[in-house]
Amino acid sequence: MIQEISTRLLKQLEEDLEHTCFQIKDPFQRWTTALKLIREALKRLRTHFSDLKFKDKEEEIPIFKVIKPSFYQWQIYYTELYNIETNLPYGDAEKQTAFLEQELFYIERFFRQYAFLYQYYKLNATELDNLYFVRGAEMQSILLPEVPDLDPEFSTSCDYLFSKFKAFEVLKDWVLERLLHLKKKNIDPQALSGNLQVREMNWTGDTIDLAEVGLGLYHTGKLNNGTAGLGEIFRWLEEKFNVNIGIPAKRFAELRKRKRLSRTRYLNEMRDSLNLKMENEDEYVPTGKKKPNSALNDDD
Template sequence: MILTEATTLFEELLETIEQLEQDNREVLIDPVPYLKTANHFMNTLQSLVLKGSFNDQQEEILFFKTMKPKFRSLQIYYLALQDITFKKPKGCKKILKKFYTDEIQKICSFRCYNQNLLNYYYSGATEMDAQLFLRKVEEHPHWLLKPKLERDERFSTPADYLVAKIMAMEKIQLYLSNEIVKLQDGNVTENGSADKKEYRWTGEAINLVELAYGLYYTGEINNGHAGIAEIVRLFETTFNIAIGKPSRRFAEIKQRKRLSKTKYLDQMRTAIDKRIDEDDEFVPISNLR
């Protein structure tokens, strides 16, 4: 029950962040409203857990291994972004590049220090889940060098915070890397280099929405940490198209009745299968001598 309610709550969080991004597309990002939003939903999630109960240990493990880190990672990400904004020095490109590079080095040090947990988590292993993602455990794996328990142990396990921080640091590193790229090429505009060839999406916008949600739900971008709004904005920028609010466009897909709900993805699969079949059927005639 908790896991289901938490999933719905996370979708609401993503929609709220999406709306903030829509409202602030033409200005530099201000982390404060995003951080307030993340804090609000994190508090709601905590109340949900403290007032309810898990069906069994497996649900508890899944919650603290996969669900809570998603909420907490956004909170950590926007807090880190706020800190970077405050600390960013004023000066030439060389000074800014050194600042961004130093911040990336801190992230690399954190990842190295927690490499064992990182490897365990992304390998899909489960044998130590009970020691890492259950509350009030007496022992944790010896390689978990510094377990992070929050103030309320009813809402904390040895590894859920560290997993959330690993997820957040990946997003921060991507942000810092993009800032360095902007510094290295003075001709790069907000939407890309003026010297590069432009690409335009000439099909229906709803087809691109299908593709965006396909990538989002399969977790193919940034280890699954890229939000649907981020993916849609990437498509809009790359293909010079206005898609609109993703959740509203997704509602159009869900309301399809006569057609397949994934019409475009089905067409892509059919086209690929057809080409493969045609290639398999083609048998070149050997030259006669």
């Protein structure tokens, strides 16, 4: 029950956060709006959690190892992102690069500082779950960081740390993409040829389909000689097609959850449609007759 409820709440929260990021450009307003959404979602999760009666520790562990960190990570992420955006030097690419490299060093240092627990998190280990993710478990260790005042009824020794691991991984991607953008040089502006007026194009399909396209472009390295970042590609597609695709890591996770044979459903559909068109064009046509609706004619 809690898994279904939390999945629904998290999906709604992340959709609301994506909409907020797309609509609000002012860092402070975006941060405060995001925090309001996150805290409300955590409050609702906390309410549902209070109604549960656990049979054993095995039912309690996933709440604090996976579910709560999936929500709380966004509070940490948006707070850290706000601090970076508001302290980023303006107008000087070299100073911005130096600043972001320092932020990247801070993130990597955090992972090294808690290397044992970070590896435990990355490997999805389970041996110490009874200590890390059960309320009231005695856990005194120099390996654990100082954490904010926690609600003992809705917190364990390591749920905050796992939330921070998740948040910092997303933040690291943001910093790397921004650094890549700053370090690009000699980018020629696009030149328009001819006087053809192209009307505005809007994406009218599911956004997950466009996410497939963006991921495909990124992993095949066909944009800017492979230097275009994934987040940069997503923002470019959003701008060109007037749509909000969302956070790259989350859309990739959605694709991974699909059945193995249909993970790239839209790309497969594109391939099949194009192949079908070419096969139809290759069909035998009696002499002297033209195939109707041909995509290419000899006169083209």
